[in-house]
Amino acid sequence: MSTQLGGQPVYILREGSSRNHGRDAQSMNITAAKAVANAVRTTLGPKGMDKMLVDSMGDVVITNDGFTILSEMDIEHPAAKMMVEIAKTQDTEVGDGTTTAVVIAGELLKRSEELIELGIHPTIIVQGYRMASEKAQEILKGLAISMKPSDIEILKKIAETAMAGKGVESAKLMLCDLVSKAVTSVSEPDGTVDIDNIKVEKRVGGSIEDSDIVMGIVLEKERVHPGMPTKVTEAKILLLNVGVEYKKTEVDAEITITSPGQMQAFINEEEQMVKKIADSIIKTGANVVISQKAIDDNAQHYLSKAGILAIRRVKGSDMDKLALATGATVISSIDAISAKELGYAGIVQERKVLGDDLIFIEKCKNPKAVSIIIRGGTEHVIAEYGRAIEDGIRVVSTVLKDKKFVAGGGSPEIELSLRLRQYGASVGGRAQLAIDAFAASLEIIPRTIAENAGLDPIDMIVALRAAHEKGEKTAGLDVFQGKPLDMLKEGVIEPLRVKTQAIVSATEAAGMILRIDDVIKSAKSAAPAMPPGGMGEMGGMGM
Structure with a gap:
C-alpha cells in the first residue's frame, strides 16, 4: 500500500x-x-x-x-x-x-x-x-x-425436537424420558440447571436402546482390594479429600536406626497410625469409602476386614458430583471424620460393562447430580448419540429456566x-x-x-x-x-x-x-535467509 x-x-x-x-x-x-x-x-x-x-x-x-x-x-x-x-x-x-x-x-x-x-x-x-x-x-x-416446570410431557417434546435428525429416532421416546428426568432431578427451585451435574458416560457395545439413567454417579474405578464386597445396599458413604495412609511429617528429619528391633518398632508405629485412621472410619458406621487421594495397603486390609467397599484416586469433579448426589460432605481432615458427614445411596456396586470395571452409586434419595449411560455399536455412532443427548439436556434446561416455548x-x-x-x-x-x-x-x-x-x-x-x-x-x-x-x-x-x-x-x-x-x-514475516555457506560465511563482527 x-x-x-x-x-x-x-x-x-x-x-x-x-x-x-x-x-x-x-x-x-x-x-x-x-x-x-x-x-x-x-x-x-x-x-x-x-x-x-x-x-x-x-x-x-x-x-x-x-x-x-x-x-x-x-x-x-x-x-x-x-x-x-x-x-x-x-x-x-x-x-x-x-x-x-x-x-x-x-x-x-x-x-x-x-x-x-x-x-x-x-x-x-x-x-x-x-x-x-x-x-x-x-x-x-x-x-x-x-409452561410450568412440572409439565414433563412438554419437556420431553422439547428434547425430542432438539434430537430430531441425529440418528436416535429408534429410541427417541426413551432418550427424551432420560433427558427430562436428568434435568428435572438436578434443577433448582428457581429453574436454574447446572448441566455439569449431569454426567454423560459413553460405552461402546449394545444398542442405543440399552442406554439408561443412574440416579447417582458412575465412576470409572474399581474396588481397591479384592476382599471387599462388590455390592453394598443401604450404603453409608464417606467422602475423603485426604489420604488413608501414614502421614509424613512436614519437617525434614533424619532417623538413625541402629538395630533390627528399632526398625520393627518404626514399622509397627506406622501400622498403628494407619490402623487408628481405619478405626476412626469404621467407627462412623460407613460401609463405603471414596477417597480423592491414596488408600495404602494396610488401610485396605483393615477396611476390607470390616466389610467396607473402598475406592481411591477419584477426580475432584466427580467428588463434587458425589457430594451432590449422596448428600455427603467431602472431608479434608482425618480428625473431622464423623457419622454426621456421611451420605446415602440405595446401592453401591461394582459392575463389568464390556470388560471395564465401573462403580455405580445409585438409588440416591434426592440426587442433585445424575449420570446417563449411552450405549451404541461404534465409537462414531456413540459420539453422535452423545451430542444429541447433550443438545437435549441443554434445551430442556433452557426452557426450564425461561418457561417459554414456541x-x-x-x-x-x-x-x-x-x-x-x-x-x-x-x-x-x-x-x-x-x-x-x-x-x-x-x-x-x-x-x-x-x-x-x-x-x-x-x-x-x-x-x-x-x-x-x-x-x-x-x-x-x-x-x-x-x-x-x-x-x-x-x-x-x-x-x-x-x-x-x-x-x-x-x-x-x-x-x-x-x-x-x-x-x-499484513505480510507474513519470513525467517532471515541463511547465506549459502551457513554461519561461517556471514563474516566476523568487526572489531
Whole structure:
C-alpha cells in the first residue's frame, strides 16, 4: 500500500501486504460467510444429512451438529471465522439452533448483496436489519407459550425436537424420558440447571436402546482390594479429600536406626497410625469409602476386614458430583471424620460393562447430580448419540429456566416473515427494503427443511404462507407427510430463546461483516535467509 507525495511513492505497509477495499472487500467477505452457511445448510431439519470430517491425523467425526462441524473445520478466512463465532455463542447460550443461526446470517448477507447492487448503502441495510431484528424479538414474545416446570410431557417434546435428525429416532421416546428426568432431578427451585451435574458416560457395545439413567454417579474405578464386597445396599458413604495412609511429617528429619528391633518398632508405629485412621472410619458406621487421594495397603486390609467397599484416586469433579448426589460432605481432615458427614445411596456396586470395571452409586434419595449411560455399536455412532443427548439436556434446561416455548418446523419464521413485511410497509423509505430482505431471509429455514426432506421448497413455502395468512400461527412443515400441520398438536416445539438468540446473533454478525469496507492483510514475516555457506560465511563482527 502506497501513496504519492511530490511525485515520490510513500510506502505505508510492509512489502507483500495486501489490501481489498470498497465493493471488493464486501464481496469477498460475504462470499466467505455464505460458503460457511452453505457448508452446514444441508444438515438442518429432521431429515438433514451428516458430514464426515477428517482431521490431519486421520481422526474421523461424523455428525450433523452445526457447532461440531464448524469447530472441526480448519477455517482461516476472518469473515468465515465470524460465522463460527455465531455458532459458538448459540451453543453456549442455548445448546441448539446453531445451524439455524448460521444459515440465517448467510441468507441476510446474500440478500444484502442484492441491495448493495441496487445502490443502497450498507449502513442503511444494517440499520434496517437491526430494526427488523428488534421487531422480530417483540413478535416472538407474543407468539411464545408459557409452561410450568412440572409439565414433563412438554419437556420431553422439547428434547425430542432438539434430537430430531441425529440418528436416535429408534429410541427417541426413551432418550427424551432420560433427558427430562436428568434435568428435572438436578434443577433448582428457581429453574436454574447446572448441566455439569449431569454426567454423560459413553460405552461402546449394545444398542442405543440399552442406554439408561443412574440416579447417582458412575465412576470409572474399581474396588481397591479384592476382599471387599462388590455390592453394598443401604450404603453409608464417606467422602475423603485426604489420604488413608501414614502421614509424613512436614519437617525434614533424619532417623538413625541402629538395630533390627528399632526398625520393627518404626514399622509397627506406622501400622498403628494407619490402623487408628481405619478405626476412626469404621467407627462412623460407613460401609463405603471414596477417597480423592491414596488408600495404602494396610488401610485396605483393615477396611476390607470390616466389610467396607473402598475406592481411591477419584477426580475432584466427580467428588463434587458425589457430594451432590449422596448428600455427603467431602472431608479434608482425618480428625473431622464423623457419622454426621456421611451420605446415602440405595446401592453401591461394582459392575463389568464390556470388560471395564465401573462403580455405580445409585438409588440416591434426592440426587442433585445424575449420570446417563449411552450405549451404541461404534465409537462414531456413540459420539453422535452423545451430542444429541447433550443438545437435549441443554434445551430442556433452557426452557426450564425461561418457561417459554414456541412452535417449531419453520412455523415462527413464516409468521415473522409475514409480520415483518407489514412492519416494513409502515416504516417506508430505503429501510423498508432492508426489512423486507430480512423477512425474506427468515424463510430460508422452512425452505431448507423442505429441500433436505426432498420436498419442493416453493410449493411448501406457498402452502405455509397461505396457512399463516388464514391465521394459523403455529402451522409448520411436517416433512414426513409433506404438508403444513399445526406444530403444537404435532409436539414439535422449541425454547423461545433458541429462536431469539439465533436471530440476534445472525443480525449482529451480518451487520459487522457488512460494515467492513477495507481488508488489510499484513505480510507474513519470513525467517532471515541463511547465506549459502551457513554461519561461517556471514563474516566476523568487526572489531
